[in-house]
Amino acid sequence: MRQICLACLFVLTPSSPGTLLAAEDRLVLKYDAPGIDDLLAESDSAASRLGYMQTALPLGNGRLGAMFSGGINQEHLLINEITLWMNAKRGLGDVAQSGTRPGAFRNLDTVRAAYREGKYGRGPDSMEALSTKHLSSVEPLGNYAPFADLLISSDHDPAAVRRYRRSLDARTGVGRVSYRIGDAEFEREYFCSHPADVVAVRYTAKGAKLNLRIAVTTQHRVTRLDSSNTRITLVAECPMAKDDVAFMQAVYVDATDGKATPLSDGSLAVAEATAITIFLAGYSDYLPIYPTFKGRDFAADCEQTLSAAVAQGYDALRTAHTADVSALMDRCRLTLDHQPSGLTTDRLLAAGGGIELEELYFNYARYLQVCCSRDAPAPSNLQGIWNADLSPAWNCDYHTDINVQMNYWMVNPANLPGSFRPFVEWAKVLAESGRHTARETFGVSKGWCMGVNGNVYGFTAQNPHGRRHQQAAHWIAQNLFEHYAYSQDQAYLAEVYPILKGAAEFFIEFLAPWKDGSLVVYPTWSPENAYLVGQHGRLNKQAYGASWDQQLLLNLFIDCIEASTVLDRDQEFRETLRGLIPKLCPQKTGKHGQLQEWPEDWDDPKDKHRHISHLIALHPGRDISPLTTEELAEAALVTMSHRGDRSTGWSSGWKTCFWARLHNGAKAHQLYRFLTAQRAYPNLFDYHPPFQIDGNFGGAAGVCEMLLQSHLRSINSSSPDIRRAAFVAYAQDAANPSHFLPIAPDDALARAPYILHLLPALPPAWTGGKVTGLRARGGFEVDLEWGQGELTHATIRSLNGGAFRIFYEGTLSEVIAVEQGESFVWPLSN
The missing domain is CATH 1.50.10.10 (Glycosyltransferase)
Structure with a gap:
C-alpha cells in the first residue's frame, strides 16, 4: 500500500460555482408500459392500491405530492398534502393535546x-x-391521509398504442408519457413546482385532437364540487376524532384551441384540442401552532396560487421548476464507471441490478428527498409524502425508534x-x-x-x-x-x-x-x-x-x-x-464477544432481529470506530455476524451504514446491492414490505458513508496516530475489561477539527468513478475521483473557513486551515 504525505500535497484555489450538467439518461427512470392505474375503478382492491404505489412515478415540492401512472385511457394522479391527517384530535388544551395520561x-x-x-x-x-x-396514552394517534385525485380520461384504446414511453427525469423533476396511435403522436408532461406551489400537467397531440374528461375526487366527505369552463373546485372534510380538517383542491384547465364544457357531476369535458394545460393547487386548514393546529385560509391560498400560476403560464412555470430542481440535484452527483445497458428501470431490476442501478438509486434518493421535504410545516413520514390508503401501514406516521x-x-x-x-x-x-x-x-x-x-x-x-x-x-x-x-x-x-x-x-x-x-x-x-x-x-x-x-x-x-x-x-x-x-x-461486551443490547447479558446469537439499535454509537452516532475503539468495534462485528445480512429495506440501509463505518466496503456494498436489487419496487420505492421510504434514504446515507466519513474529531492536533489524535468517548475499565466507561469531554472538543476520512469503505466492485458535492462536518464540500480502487483526486471546498485533517490509507495529515471560499486540492502522484 502506498504511503502518501498528506500534509503538503495541496494548493489553494478560489471556489467556483458547480457546473450544470446536461440531462442524462443516467438520472432517468424509464418504462415501456403504464403503471397500475385502476385505483378508483370498480376493481379497486388492496392489491390494486399497492400496485399503484409500486409502479406510479412520484412528484413533489416538499408540501404537495403527486404520482402519475401514465395510463392510456385514464391517467390517475394521486395527490397528497403533507399536513392532512385523520382520526386524531386537535384543538384540545395544552396538556391534553400532547396525548399524555x-x-x-x-x-x-x-x-x-x-x-x-x-x-x-x-x-x-x-x-x-x-x-x-x-x-400509556388512551388518545388516538390517527394516520396520514390521502388528499384527493385528478382523473384524466381519454377515448384512446390501449390495444392501438405503439411506442409507449413513460419516464421521470430525476434531475429536472419532470415526468413524461408519449405514444403513437396510427400516425398521431401524443405526449404529456407532469411536474410539481416548488416556486409556484402547484402540480402542472400538459397534454399535446400531433396529427390528432384531444378529447378529455377531467375529474376531481377524494375519499373524504365532499362539501362542494363544481366546475366551470376553466375550473374544477373541490372542498372536503377529512374526519378527525375531534375537529375535522377542511381542505380544498382547485384545478385550472386551459383548453387552448379546444372547447371546454362543465358537466353536472363537477367534471370538465374538453373536445377537439391540440394542447391542454392543467394547474392544480391544494391546501388544508392546518397550521403548525400548538395546540389548535388550525387557521390557514386554504380557499384564499388556492385562489391566489392558481391565479399566480395562470398569470405566469406553463412555459415560465416549467422553466422555473427545472431550474429549481436541477440546482439542488446538481449539488451532489454520483457517477460510477459502467456501460449503460439501455434497459428500462423495471427490467434493470428484474436482471438483478448492478452498478447502473446502484448509481441511479442514490441519485434518485436525493430526488425523493427534494420532493418530500423542503420548507413544509411537517417532515416526511414513513412513505415520504405519498399515500393512497385511508388505513396505511403503520399509520404512515412518524416512528421515532x-x-x-x-x-x-x-x-x-x-x-x-x-x-x-x-x-x-x-x-x-x-x-x-x-x-x-x-x-x-x-x-x-x-x-x-x-x-x-x-x-x-x-x-x-x-x-x-x-x-x-x-x-x-x-x-x-x-x-x-x-x-x-x-x-x-x-x-x-x-x-x-x-x-x-x-x-x-x-x-x-x-x-x-x-x-x-x-x-x-x-x-x-x-x-x-x-x-x-x-x-x-x-x-x-x-x-x-x-x-x-x-x-x-x-x-x-x-x-x-x-x-x-x-x-x-x-x-x-x-x-x-x-x-x-x-x-x-457503561457499554458492555458479553459472553459471546458481542456488544450487549441490555445491561444484562441476554443476547442470543440466533437472534436475527432487523433492529440493531445497540449499535447506534457506531452509526448514526460517532463513538464506536475501528480506528479509535477497537474492542468495541470488534464486539460490534460479532453482533453484526449474529444478526445476519438480509432483512427489511430500512434495516438493509442501516446495515449498509454499519458496514461502511466498520470500513468493510465489500460487505457494505453487498447490503446496498441487496437493497437496490431485491428491496425495490418497479418505481424504486423501498420494499419493506410494503413501501417505506426510509430504506431509500438509509441506502443513500450508506453510499455517503462508503465514500466519505467525517464523524471523528482531532482533539490532539499534534499526533499523527489517529487513535491518539481523536476524541474517544468510551474507555475500557481497567478493573473490568468487558466494561467501557463514558468519558466527559472538556471545552476543547468544540474547537477540535474534524477528520475527513476519504474513501473509507469503497466497494471493490466500484473500481472507478467520482462523486461531487458531498458535505463533511465542519462546513466543507468534497469532490472525489478514483480509479482502479484508489483515490486519484480530491477537492475540499470551505463554506465557512476552518480547519480539518485528512485520513486516507492509514495516514493522518497535519491540520489544514482553509479560508472561506477557498479549496484544498489534492493531486496524487506516484
Missing part, C-alpha cells in the same frame, strides 16, 4: 418497582401490563441541507408538547420527552402498548445537532439549543440508579427486540438501561456541552452534564 406520574414508581423486581413477561403485575395500565430519523440521515452528507427545515419545525412542536408529557407521565419538571409514535398534532405520549415505551428526545436531538456539525451555523445552533437542552434536562431528572449504582433509563425498550424469549415469550420487550438509550444519552450530553461552549452560555449546566457522564451505565 394526566397524573400518570403518580404511578411511575409502581411501574418502576416491577422493573426492579424483574417482573418480565405479560402477566398482570408485569412491567408491560403496569406500563400499559398506568403510563429509527424511521423519521433515518429519513434525514442523508440530507447533510448528500448536500440537501434545506430539506432539514421541516424536521426542525416539527421538533419545536414536539419540545412544546413534550413538556406536558414529561411532567404528567413521568413527573419530570424540566425538559421534554417523546414516545415512539408521532403525528402532526404534537402527540408525544407513550404508545398504547406498554412494551413499546421509550423516551426519544435524545435521538431527535442527535439529528438536530448533526445539522449544526455540517453547517457550523451558530445562528441555527442558538435556534435549536433550547430543544437540545430540554432533552438533556428531562434525562437529568429521569435517570435512576440500577443494581450497580450506575444511572439508567427506565421504563424503556430496545426497539423493537425481545429478550429471554424462551422464558417469557417474544413480546417480552420492556427493559431498563437498554444500550441504545445509554449511547444516545452520552451523545446528547456531549452535544449539549459543545453547544453550550460554542454559544458561551450555561456553564453550570455543562458541569452538571460532565458530572453525570461518568455515572452512566
Whole structure:
C-alpha cells in the first residue's frame, strides 16, 4: 500500500460555482408500459392500491405530492398534502393535546418497582401490563391521509398504442408519457413546482385532437364540487376524532384551441384540442401552532396560487421548476464507471441490478428527498409524502425508534441541507408538547420527552402498548445537532439549543440508579427486540438501561456541552452534564464477544432481529470506530455476524451504514446491492414490505458513508496516530475489561477539527468513478475521483473557513486551515 504525505500535497484555489450538467439518461427512470392505474375503478382492491404505489412515478415540492401512472385511457394522479391527517384530535388544551395520561406520574414508581423486581413477561403485575395500565396514552394517534385525485380520461384504446414511453427525469423533476396511435403522436408532461406551489400537467397531440374528461375526487366527505369552463373546485372534510380538517383542491384547465364544457357531476369535458394545460393547487386548514393546529385560509391560498400560476403560464412555470430542481440535484452527483445497458428501470431490476442501478438509486434518493421535504410545516413520514390508503401501514406516521430519523440521515452528507427545515419545525412542536408529557407521565419538571409514535398534532405520549415505551428526545436531538456539525451555523445552533437542552434536562431528572449504582433509563425498550424469549415469550420487550438509550444519552450530553461552549452560555449546566457522564451505565461486551443490547447479558446469537439499535454509537452516532475503539468495534462485528445480512429495506440501509463505518466496503456494498436489487419496487420505492421510504434514504446515507466519513474529531492536533489524535468517548475499565466507561469531554472538543476520512469503505466492485458535492462536518464540500480502487483526486471546498485533517490509507495529515471560499486540492502522484 502506498504511503502518501498528506500534509503538503495541496494548493489553494478560489471556489467556483458547480457546473450544470446536461440531462442524462443516467438520472432517468424509464418504462415501456403504464403503471397500475385502476385505483378508483370498480376493481379497486388492496392489491390494486399497492400496485399503484409500486409502479406510479412520484412528484413533489416538499408540501404537495403527486404520482402519475401514465395510463392510456385514464391517467390517475394521486395527490397528497403533507399536513392532512385523520382520526386524531386537535384543538384540545395544552396538556391534553400532547396525548399524555394526566397524573400518570403518580404511578411511575409502581411501574418502576416491577422493573426492579424483574417482573418480565405479560402477566398482570408485569412491567408491560403496569406500563400499559398506568403510563400509556388512551388518545388516538390517527394516520396520514390521502388528499384527493385528478382523473384524466381519454377515448384512446390501449390495444392501438405503439411506442409507449413513460419516464421521470430525476434531475429536472419532470415526468413524461408519449405514444403513437396510427400516425398521431401524443405526449404529456407532469411536474410539481416548488416556486409556484402547484402540480402542472400538459397534454399535446400531433396529427390528432384531444378529447378529455377531467375529474376531481377524494375519499373524504365532499362539501362542494363544481366546475366551470376553466375550473374544477373541490372542498372536503377529512374526519378527525375531534375537529375535522377542511381542505380544498382547485384545478385550472386551459383548453387552448379546444372547447371546454362543465358537466353536472363537477367534471370538465374538453373536445377537439391540440394542447391542454392543467394547474392544480391544494391546501388544508392546518397550521403548525400548538395546540389548535388550525387557521390557514386554504380557499384564499388556492385562489391566489392558481391565479399566480395562470398569470405566469406553463412555459415560465416549467422553466422555473427545472431550474429549481436541477440546482439542488446538481449539488451532489454520483457517477460510477459502467456501460449503460439501455434497459428500462423495471427490467434493470428484474436482471438483478448492478452498478447502473446502484448509481441511479442514490441519485434518485436525493430526488425523493427534494420532493418530500423542503420548507413544509411537517417532515416526511414513513412513505415520504405519498399515500393512497385511508388505513396505511403503520399509520404512515412518524416512528421515532429509527424511521423519521433515518429519513434525514442523508440530507447533510448528500448536500440537501434545506430539506432539514421541516424536521426542525416539527421538533419545536414536539419540545412544546413534550413538556406536558414529561411532567404528567413521568413527573419530570424540566425538559421534554417523546414516545415512539408521532403525528402532526404534537402527540408525544407513550404508545398504547406498554412494551413499546421509550423516551426519544435524545435521538431527535442527535439529528438536530448533526445539522449544526455540517453547517457550523451558530445562528441555527442558538435556534435549536433550547430543544437540545430540554432533552438533556428531562434525562437529568429521569435517570435512576440500577443494581450497580450506575444511572439508567427506565421504563424503556430496545426497539423493537425481545429478550429471554424462551422464558417469557417474544413480546417480552420492556427493559431498563437498554444500550441504545445509554449511547444516545452520552451523545446528547456531549452535544449539549459543545453547544453550550460554542454559544458561551450555561456553564453550570455543562458541569452538571460532565458530572453525570461518568455515572452512566457503561457499554458492555458479553459472553459471546458481542456488544450487549441490555445491561444484562441476554443476547442470543440466533437472534436475527432487523433492529440493531445497540449499535447506534457506531452509526448514526460517532463513538464506536475501528480506528479509535477497537474492542468495541470488534464486539460490534460479532453482533453484526449474529444478526445476519438480509432483512427489511430500512434495516438493509442501516446495515449498509454499519458496514461502511466498520470500513468493510465489500460487505457494505453487498447490503446496498441487496437493497437496490431485491428491496425495490418497479418505481424504486423501498420494499419493506410494503413501501417505506426510509430504506431509500438509509441506502443513500450508506453510499455517503462508503465514500466519505467525517464523524471523528482531532482533539490532539499534534499526533499523527489517529487513535491518539481523536476524541474517544468510551474507555475500557481497567478493573473490568468487558466494561467501557463514558468519558466527559472538556471545552476543547468544540474547537477540535474534524477528520475527513476519504474513501473509507469503497466497494471493490466500484473500481472507478467520482462523486461531487458531498458535505463533511465542519462546513466543507468534497469532490472525489478514483480509479482502479484508489483515490486519484480530491477537492475540499470551505463554506465557512476552518480547519480539518485528512485520513486516507492509514495516514493522518497535519491540520489544514482553509479560508472561506477557498479549496484544498489534492493531486496524487506516484
